[in-house]
Amino acid sequence: MFDTNKCIACQTCTLACKTTWTSGKGQEYMLWNNVETKPYGSYPLAYDLKLLEMLDGQQWNGAKYDGKTIFESAPAGERVLGWRPEQQDYAYPNVGEDDCAGQVDTGSFLSLPHMNWFFYLARICNHCTYPACLASCSRGSIYKRQEDGIVLVDQDRCRGYQECVRGCPYKKVFFNPMTGTSEKCIACFPKMEQGIQPQCFVNCIGKIRLAGYLSKPGEARADNPLDYLVHIKKIALPLFPQFGLEPNVYYIPPIHAPVSFNRQLFGPGAGAAMKAYRNAPNDMDLAALLCLFGSTEMVVSRFQRSGETITGSDEKGSPLVRVPMREPVHVRPAVDAANQLVRINCP
Amino acid sequence: MKHMNWKTAAAVAALLLAAACSKQVERTQEVVAIAAAQLPADPSDGAWAGAPEHAAKMIPQDLVEPRLMTPTTAEVRVRAVTNGSDIAFRLEWDDPDQSDTPGPSKMSDACAVQIPEKIEKDLPDPQMGKVGKLVQVTYWRADWQASVNGRGDTIRDLYPNATVDHYPFEAKPLEKGSEAQKEMAKRYAPARALGNVRSGPRSVPVEDLIATGPGTLSRGPSLGAKGKGVHAKQGWSVVISRKLPEGLGPNQRTNAAFAVWQGGQRESGSRKMRTGWIPLLRKGQ
Known part of the structure; x- marks a missing residue:
């Protein structure tokens, strides 16, 4: 789960992933994790716009999607509606960075649809419930693990046909020209198997991320942080739900971006999610839960708020971390009267 | 007069030479492997001149998704030579674009020879065999050829x-x-x-594979696969050799099927042009 409101696009997550997994030959261009500035950023280039155009103006009817998923839109001979980026589409990993920002009260040089807002969208593999990469592979080289839902490319079985690259609407599978196989985010499964959150989660400076396991909608548990945010509060939403993959990265939409744009990215629930997030100061449980993000490297399965403290626990209920909702404030006057000193800030 | 005679003689010689050069290639309705003491390893080896040619019409792989919806390679011209223990095929097809550099959205030119594991009347499906009816596939790739040729x-x-x-x-x-x-x-x-054979530097540009149906292609026991491909202006000329199919005696037949991928047309995996089963005759004593 990613809280877009906290992301500052420092790319620490990108580098944490890069140095851990993709420092090999043929992986130079790969960013299993990237952070793009919306509305104009994208990696690879226009990965989202291209497919939205191919879907040709699909419509939501209130909370119901009247359009077709990429599986239902598959042309003859294909399993999914897809496309494959060209090499140059990977050449600009941070295109649109910080566009468009600032006030335009005195007039602007350019006239663009979104004049004075932007936000950062961190992206990894969504480990979808219905992965299009898996559906696209004619060899069955991609599998979704039953035990934790992580989607992996079998590096022994893959023959580098790049059908998964074509099929994934989020373009999170990458072809490695040196090994001749396709590679993707592995959700740091060696860590997750030990109950530790992935590298991009634990290295996040802005503490925007929280990893865990989501229950089925009918089995939501109120003390599961993810269930609470996704199923109960409905504050976190999937990216491009209309594609039909049920992506398992959930985003808390940016509250300063127009709701119309958020609806396009996160579906019809975006408006209510923004409202709920704005109301967090009056919603103690929600506010407490937001404080839990980035507070421990362990996977938190349960949470409990007591006053202004939230406790995160493992599956067995053993406490992992306690987080105060308000950090104590210490004021150090610029002039230390007792010692007759003027304090200065040292780096 | 003498001068005229010389000119006439030269003209006659030129005509004779031209006739010899344009000697009709013997075309056969099946792939005929002629016997030779040594297998030709190079597509330009003179031994190929003695082998008849079968021009196999190709059709798009359009049964298994993802399919190839637009036909590309119209035919593959096949010759075969055997030395009694191994068999070599020379496959030639038109493809002016040499695609031998791997990369995102870049596919490699390739071709393959498929032969049933067993010689029997009830053939496996021509598209990669079927359960209980295994096929042996010998597969050549242009980017591997570039690696064998010395690309770092x-x-x-x-x-x-x-x-x-x-x-x-x-x-x-x-x-x-x-x-x-x-x-x-x-x-x-x-x-x-x-140890994925798809990965890493190559010592040979081919690999031995087996399959029992679409999507089941996997590493097979070694059939001593070798190969060499050369690209010219018109297209590829590729030699693929392997062990002679088990039980294929002189003047006996089995079957072979062929597939071609044009990287420039983004063909890979199941997006390919293929033939059906074509009789393969081992000629000789």
Whole structure:
């Protein structure tokens, strides 16, 4: 789960992933994790716009999607509606960075649809419930693990046909020209198997991320942080739900971006999610839960708020971390009267 | 008069030479493997001139998704030679674009020969066999050929202008070429670490595969596959050799099917042009 409101696009997550997994030959261009500035950023280039155009103006009817998923839109001979980026589409990993920002009260040089807002969208593999990469592979080289839902490319079985690259609407599978196989985010499964959150989660400076396991909608548990945010509060939403993959990265939409744009990215629930997030100061449980993000490297399965403290626990209920909702404030006057000193800030 | 005679003689000689050069290629309705003491390893070997040619019409693979919806390679011209233990095929097809550099959205030219594991009347499905009816596939790739021909194993060999600051496995104190360095490099190349034959530098541009239906292609027991492909203006000329099919005696028949991928047309995997089963006759004593 990613809280877009906290992301500052420092790319620490990108580098944490890069140095851990993709420092090999043929992986130079790969960013299993990237952070793009919306509305104009994208990696690879226009990965989202291209497919939205191919879907040709699909419509939501209130909370119901009247359009077709990429599986239902598959042309003859294909399993999914897809496309494959060209090499140059990977050449600009941070295109649109910080566009468009600032006030335009005195007039602007350019006239663009979104004049004075932007936000950062961190992206990894969504480990979808219905992965299009898996559906696209004619060899069955991609599998979704039953035990934790992580989607992996079998590096022994893959023959580098790049059908998964074509099929994934989020373009999170990458072809490695040196090994001749396709590679993707592995959700740091060696860590997750030990109950530790992935590298991009634990290295996040802005503490925007929280990893865990989501229950089925009918089995939501109120003390599961993810269930609470996704199923109960409905504050976190999937990216491009209309594609039909049920992506398992959930985003808390940016509250300063127009709701119309958020609806396009996160579906019809975006408006209510923004409202709920704005109301967090009056919603103690929600506010407490937001404080839990980035507070421990362990996977938190349960949470409990007591006053202004939230406790995160493992599956067995053993406490992992306690987080105060308000950090104590210490004021150090610029002039230390007792010692007759003027304090200065040292780096 | 003498002068005229010389001219006439020259003209007659030229005509005779032209006739010899344009000698009709013997075309057969099946693939006929002629006997020879030695297998030709090179597509330009003179031994191929003695082998008849079968021009196999190709059809798009359009049964299994993802399918090839637009036909590309119209035919593949096949000749075959056997030395009694191995068999060599020469496949030629038109493809002016040489595609032998791997990369995102870049596919490699390739071709393959498929033969049933057993000689029997009830043939496996021509599209990769079926359960209980195994087929042997010998597969050649243009990017492997480039590797065999000497292209290096660095990103700069694929992208000459690439710059890389640092690979962790090339940093001190690891010594260049040391076992410790190779071991660490494998951590960043899982397919190589697992021994995926698709991965890494090649000593031969072909591989031995088996299949029992679409999507089941996997490593097979070694049939001694060898190969060499040469690209000319018109297209590819590729030699693929392997062990003679088991039980195929002189003047006996089995079947073969062929497939061609044009990288420039983004063909790979099941997006390919293929033939049906074509009788393969081992000619000779």
